[in-house]
Amino acid sequence: xxxxxxxxxLFFSCMYGFSQEKDVLYGVRAGLNISNLDFDPAPEFxxxxxxxxxxxxxxxxxxxxxxxxxxxxxxxxxxxxxxxxRLDYIQAPILFKYRISDKLFAGAGPLVGxxxxxxxxxxxxxxxxxxxxxxxxxxxxxxxxxxxxxxxxNKIDKESDYTVKQTNIQFGIGYKI
Numbered sequence: 812x813x814x815x816x817x818x819x820x821l822f823f824s825c826m827y828g829f830s831q832e833k834d835v836l837y838g839v840r841a842g843l844n845i846s847n848l849d850f851d852p853a854p855e856f857x858x859x860x861x862x863x864x865x866x867x868x869x870x871x872x873x874x875x876x877x878x879x880x881x882x883x884x885x886x887x888x889x890x891x892x893x894x895x896x897r898l899d900y901i902q903a904p905i906l907f908k909y910r911i912s913d914k915l916f917a918g919a920g921p922l923v924g925x926x927x928x929x930x931x932x933x934x935x936x937x938x939x940x941x942x943x944x945x946x947x948x949x950x951x952x953x954x955x956x957x958x959x960x961x962x963x964x965n966k967i968d969k970e971s972d973y974t975v976k977q978t979n980i981q982f983g984i985g986y987k988i
Contacts, residue, residue: 834873840956841866842983846889848896848966851974861897863888865981871908881906881918886927889979898934898966898977900924904942904958916946922960935968938977956983 844863867885874880882905890898902925906918924938944958962977 836871836987837869838871838952838985838987839866839868840883840885840983840985842956842958842981844887844889844979844981846891846977846979848891848898849976849978851976852972854973857893858896859892861888861890861892863890863899865902865983867902869985871987877910879908879910881908887924887979887981889977895932896934898926899928900926900938904960906942906944908946914948916948917944918946919943933968934966935964937964938962938966939964940977940979944981952987954985954987956985957981958983 842865844865845860846863847860848858850858865885865887867883869881869883871879871881883903885902885904887900887902888897889900890896902922904920904922906920908916908918910916920942922940922942924940926934926936926938930936940960940962942958942960944956946954946956948954958979958981960977960979960981964976966975966977967973
């Protein structure tokens with residue numbers, strides 16, 4: 812719970828700090844996740860991907876004509892298909908976006924997440940990932956995007972023969988205000 816409060820506080824602090832800027836956009840975003848847990852060595856059980864969803868809100872702050880910063884706070888259903896290895900997170904991705912054209916953007920940055928719903932299930936409550944993606948503006952307010960995230964932290968909380976990393980592809984649609 813303390814980690815969730817810390818992440819939310821940091822997010823709103825960033826938004827407040829940048830709110831004095833001239834070119835600030837806010838918005839909402841929803842998406843479809845295709846995620847899985849990659850076990851090393853390969854597990855002896857079926858490890859199918861999980862289709863889940865994500866939704867949240869963001870702020871976008873123009874740093875220059877070509878570069879912007881986009882912190883976000885979202886719920887994301889990830890993990891694998893098997894019920895015992897499903898993982899749901901409150902995540903805070905921070906994307907540094909580069910304008911390729913008027914309608915096309917590329918971005919990358921860190922993503923921190925705090926696991927919610929299940930406790931003491933053998934999985935760590937905190938996750939650190941890297942995220943890359945692209946965004947296409949359909950109109951001046953509506954966009955579609957695709958993101959790929961790879962977990963840097965081992966998901967297993969206790970000593971185990973396995974190393975487990977999270978991978979996720981997310982297809983999204985959003986609205987900028």
